[in-house]
Amino acid sequence: MTSISRFSTMQTTLQSVWFAMMIMATMTFRSDVHLSGQDPYQLPHIMWQDPHFEEVQPEVVFGNDLLPLWMKALNSESTELQRKAAETIPVAIHRGMSGLDKVTKPLLEKLNSPNLAPVVQLAIVKAVVAIGDRKSAERLAKLHASTSDSRVQKVIENALIDWKNPALKSIWRKRILDATTGNTNGILSDVLAIRGVTSIHDDQSIASLGILLADREQNFRVRYEAAKSIGQLASSGFIEFSRSRLSSDQLTERILGVTVMDNHPSASSHPILLSYAIDPEPAVAVIAWESILGSNAPRELDQSTEFAMTNPDNKIRVLGLNLIRLWKNRAAVQRAGQLLSDPHPAVRNLARQICLEFASADDPANPGKPPALMSDVLAAGMKSLQTNWQGIQQGLLLLSELDHKPAAERCLELLDHPRPEVHITAGWTLDRLSVNSTFPTILQRLEKQVSDIKSGGAAKYPESQYESIAHLIELLGRNKYADLQTVVIEKLIAKDMSILSYPIRPAAIWSIGQIFKGKKIPEGLSDRMLERLMDDDNMNPEHENVKSMVAIAFALTGDQSKVDSIRTYAESSKQNSRLGFSCYWSINQLTGEPIPIPKKFERKDTNWFLVPIQ
Numbered sequence: 170m171t172s173i174s175r176f177s178t179m180q181t182t183l184q185s186v187w188f189a190m191m192i193m194a195t196m197t198f199r200s201d202v203h204l205s206g207q208d209p210y211q212l213p214h215i216m217w218q219d220p221h222f223e224e225v226q227p228e229v230v231f232g233n234d235l236l237p238l239w240m241k242a243l244n245s246e247s248t249e250l251q252r253k254a255a256e257t258i259p260v261a262i263h264r265g266m267s268g269l270d271k272v273t274k275p276l277l278e279k280l281n282s283p284n285l286a287p288v289v290q291l292a293i294v295k296a297v298v299a300i301g302d303r304k305s306a307e308r309l310a311k312l313h314a315s316t317s318d319s320r321v322q323k324v325i326e327n328a329l330i331d332w333k334n335p336a337l338k339s340i341w342r343k344r345i346l347d348a349t350t351g352n353t354n355g356i357l358s359d360v361l362a363i364r365g366v367t368s369i370h371d372d373q374s375i376a377s378l379g380i381l382l383a384d385r386e387q388n389f390r391v392r393y394e395a396a397k398s399i400g401q402l403a404s405s406g407f408i409e410f411s412r413s414r415l416s417s418d419q420l421t422e423r424i425l426g427v428t429v430m431d432n433h434p435s436a437s438s439h440p441i442l443l444s445y446a447i448d449p450e451p452a453v454a455v456i457a458w459e460s461i462l463g464s465n466a467p468r469e470l471d472q473s474t475e476f477a478m479t480n481p482d483n484k485i486r487v488l489g490l491n492l493i494r495l496w497k498n499r500a501a502v503q504r505a506g507q508l509l510s511d512p513h514p515a516v517r518n519l520a521r522q523i524c525l526e527f528a529s530a531d532d533p534a535n536p537g538k539p540p541a542l543m544s545d546v547l548a549a550g551m552k553s554l555q556t557n558w559q560g561i562q563q564g565l566l567l568l569s570e571l572d573h574k575p576a577a578e579r580c581l582e583l584l585d586h587p588r589p590e591v592h593i594t595a596g597w598t599l600d601r602l603s604v605n606s607t608f609p610t611i612l613q614r615l616e617k618q619v620s621d622i623k624s625g626g627a628a629k630y631p632e633s634q635y636e637s638i639a640h641l642i643e644l645l646g647r648n649k650y651a652d653l654q655t656v657v658i659e660k661l662i663a664k665d666m667s668i669l670s671y672p673i674r675p676a677a678i679w680s681i682g683q684i685f686k687g688k689k690i691p692e693g694l695s696d697r698m699l700e701r702l703m704d705d706d707n708m709n710p711e712h713e714n715v716k717s718m719v720a721i722a723f724a725l726t727g728d729q730s731k732v733d734s735i736r737t738y739a740e741s742s743k744q745n746s747r748l749g750f751s752c753y754w755s756i757n758q759l760t761g762e763p764i765p766i767p768k769k770f771e772r773k774d775t776n777w778f779l780v781p782i783q
Contacts, residue, residue, distance in 0.1 A: 207514050209562075209593035210636060214672060215600065215643045216679040216718065222750045227772035231266045234781045240275055242779055248286045251279075253778045255292035259299035264774060273302045280312060287318055294321050298328040310336035319358075326361045330368045341365035342374055348391065349380040360394045367398040375403050382425065383410065389421050396428040411441050420450050427456045439469055446473050451482035458488040467495060478504055483513035490519050494526070499545050502527050506549025509567070510560025521563045524549060528571055547573050554579050558588040565591075569598040577604035584614065589633030596637030600644040608650050611641050616656045619673075623660050627667035639672035646680020654684060654694075662697050664704065664711055675714040682722030690726050698722065699731060702738055717751035724755035732759050 242254040255276070262269055276293050279285070294312070297305050306329060313325045329337055344354050344362035353359055363381075366374040381387055381395040399407055407429045414426025427445040430438045445457035458477070461470050470477075470492050477489025490508060493501040505527070508520040528546040550573065553564030561583060568576040576598065583595035599607060618638055621629055630638075645653045661677040668674065678698060681690060690698070702719040704711035716738075723731045739752030745767040753764045 207518060209590050209597070209633070212593065212597040212636075212640075214639060214676070215647065216676055220721070220751070220754045222747045224747075225745050225767045225769060227770050229265060229774050230771045231261070231264075231774055232781065235261075235266075235777065236268070236272060238779055238781055240272060243275070243279060248289060250779075251286070251289045252292050255289060255296045257778060258296035262299050269300055270302055273297060273300050273305060276300075277305060277308050280308075287321075290316070291318065291321050291324070294324050298324055303332050303334065306332060306334045306336055310334075313337065313340075323357070323361065326365060330361070330364050333368045335369045335371075337365060338369060338371060342371070342377075345374055345377045345381070348387070349377050349384075353391075356388050356390055359388075359391045363391070363394040363398050367401055370402060372402060375399060375406075378402070379407065379410075382407075382429065392425055393421075393428065396425045397431070399429050400432040405435075405437075408438055408441065411438070415441065415444050420452065423448060423450065423453045424456070427453050427460075431456055431460045439464070439466065443469060443473070446470060447476045451480070451485055454480075455482075455484050455488065458485065458492075462488060462491060467492065474504070478508065483511075483516050486511065486513070486516045487519060490516065490523055494523050497527060497530055497542070499542065502542055502545040502549055506546075506552060509549070509553040509563040510556040512559060514559075517559050517563050521567050524567055525570060543571075547571060551576060551579075554583070558586065558591050561586070562588075562590045562594050565594045565598045569601040572602065574602050574604050577602050577607050581607055581610055584637060589631070589636075593633055593636045593640075596640035600640045603644060603648065605648075608645060608648065612645060612650060612652060612656065615641055615645070615653075619657050619660050622668060623665070627665075632671070635668065635671040635673050639676040642673060642676040642680055646676070646683045649684050653680065658684075659694065662694075662701065664701070664709070664715075666709060669709075669712050670714075672714070674712070675718040678715060678718040678722055682718075682725035685722075685726045687725075687727060690722075690728060695723075695728065695731070699734055703734065713746070713748045717748045720748075720751040720755040724758035727759065729759055732756060735759075 239254045239257055242250040245251060258269060258272065258276075276297050280290065280293055294309065297309065309325045309328065313322050316322065326337065341362040344358060345366065347354060348359045348362075354362075359381075363378065366378075378395040378399050382392055382399060384392070411426045411430045414422045417423050417426070423445070427442065427448075430442055430445075439461065442457045442461050445453055446461065448454045448457070454476075458470065461467055474489060474492060477485050477492065480486055480489070486508065490505060493504045502524065505520045505523045509517055509524070511517040511520065524546045527542040528540055530540050530542060547568070550564045550567040550571070553560040553567075554576065556564075565576070565580065565583070580595045580599045580602070584592050584599075586592045586595065599611065615638065618630065618634075642653075642657060646658075658677040658680055661674045665674070678701070681694070681698065689695075698719045701711050702716045704716075720735055720738075723735065735752050735755050739749060739756060742749035742752055744750065744753065744765050750764070756762055757764045
């Protein structure tokens with residue numbers, strides 16, 4: 170073999186392996202993976218839950234004079250204006266502009282213009298396709314036949330494939346037939362032809378596709394597309410091809426073997442797919458797993474559970490979890506519990522979701538009694554609190570959801586964990602569980618931390634610790650815990666620029682409202698709070714979250730004497746802001762006056778390449 174031919178072979182092999190990796194990376198999974206609860210900063214503070222504020226978002230509007238102006242530019246003598254006008258249509262669709270279907274006709278008419286620049290033709294075709302007017306398919310098909318611009322042809326073909334339109338059926342068939350004889354029109358053209366006949370369910374192309382699939386001299390991308398197409402069009406006839414690739418030492422051949430069986434698993438194909446399901450290459454195994462899990466006999470994969478649950482590829486572990494999801498027994502809980510500490514967030518979060526499902530599943534044998542798997546789920550959650558930070562975080566989220574109060578003592582220990590994911594979640598979980606026996610330890614901890622902060626040691630604690638501290642203050646505040654006011658709260662009322670934007674001061678003032686709910690706040694304390702609300706220092710005004718909590722706290726205590734002050738500040742604040750809403754909500758609670766509803770407002774989108782002169 171010459172050096173040139175060796176290089177060519179090596180290049181082809183590398184391209185094939187790279188494409189196989191891309192298949193795996195872009196694969197769409199059937200599993201339902203939730204990623205909620207991964208960011209500890211998103212764990213909700215109780216103080217912001219009631220009253221709930223939601224900012225009114227502007228309605229984006231578009232001027233009625235934009236489209237006529239763009240059409241004028243499209244019909245100008247300037248090629249650049251024509252191109253930009255056409256290119257603006259897909260952008261406008263993406264931004265939500267309606268009524269663009271009315272420009273389809275003038276766009277198609279413009280395509281008939283003599284000496285139309287290629288860049289303009291391409292932009293117009295993209296615009297017509299973006300509008301999605303399927304009645305234009307015939308006109309686009311004619312353009313496809315008359316133009317020599319491969320870029321335009323590609324856009325048109327992709328559109329007709331998406332629309333499942335058979336206008337190019339004869340072209341696609343011929344292109345595939347040519348490819349079987351080695352007379353290729355190019356890899357991309359062949360791939361588009363295969364996708365085209367697949368989209369219109371052209372059974373007559375199966376034989377030609379089979380020839381492409383079996384041809385080892387053919388480009389792998391074309392063979393892979395043929396395998397996918399056969400998997401969708403043919404119900405049988407390729408089992409032997411798939412079986413013959415099982416033991417191949419070439420990854421690409423095994424990918425083809427499993428792909429051709431993907432979309433029609435049957436009693437005869439299942440044994441083959443089960444063999445592919447334990448392939449050491451995830452690009453192969455994933456296809457087999459998804460195919461069988463989507464069939465009417467997913468439990469045939471039970472024999473491969475260990476392979477999936479311990480697989481180094483996170484996609485396989487996700488599929489393994491979706492298998493044990495079907496078990497609904499103690500073994501499934503144990504398996505899911507083990508993956509609460511998985512290094513990949515999608516895996517460990519799905520493990521937690523499955524554990525929650527198991528914990529809430531009714532026991533058919535004992536209707537009306539606690540779920541049979543609840544104790545196993547709780548044990549798995551507690552066990553995860555002794556693992557890595559990932560497992561601890563998931564265990565805390567799981568146990569808090571199940572209100573498992575015995576976890577509170579471990580939460581106290583985890584407040585000093587170095588990872589924010591753990592110490593924030595531990596504080597939040599303690600707040601959710603609300604176990605009285607933890608209160609003295611929490612107060613002692615808060616006293617030390619607040620003393621450190623107020624003595625100039627704010628930088629001693631990372632930002633994440635302030636999230637945890639705020640959750641703990643809220644916990645003791647809503648439980649009206651003794652000494653919280655003097656030991657913690659009163660030290661945090663004064664404005665402190667070192668912690669101005671942190672949640673611990675709003676939590677402290679919210680706690681005053683909880684402690685004195687229905688009672689009068691001591692006058693000195695009340696005056697200090699009012700100062701926080703009215704602090705509009707030009708250089709360093711009080712933070713709006715603190716002001717909002719002052720207004721809410723006064724409402725909770727029923728202090729009528731502060732209504733005029735709150736009203737004055739409410740009128741100077743924006744209604745469509747947390748602070749404005751908090752002030753008006755406070756007035757409503759104290760006087761019964763209705764809360765002004767922020768008016769919906771419009772925002773005109775003027776960020777275009779061409780806008781009318783106002």
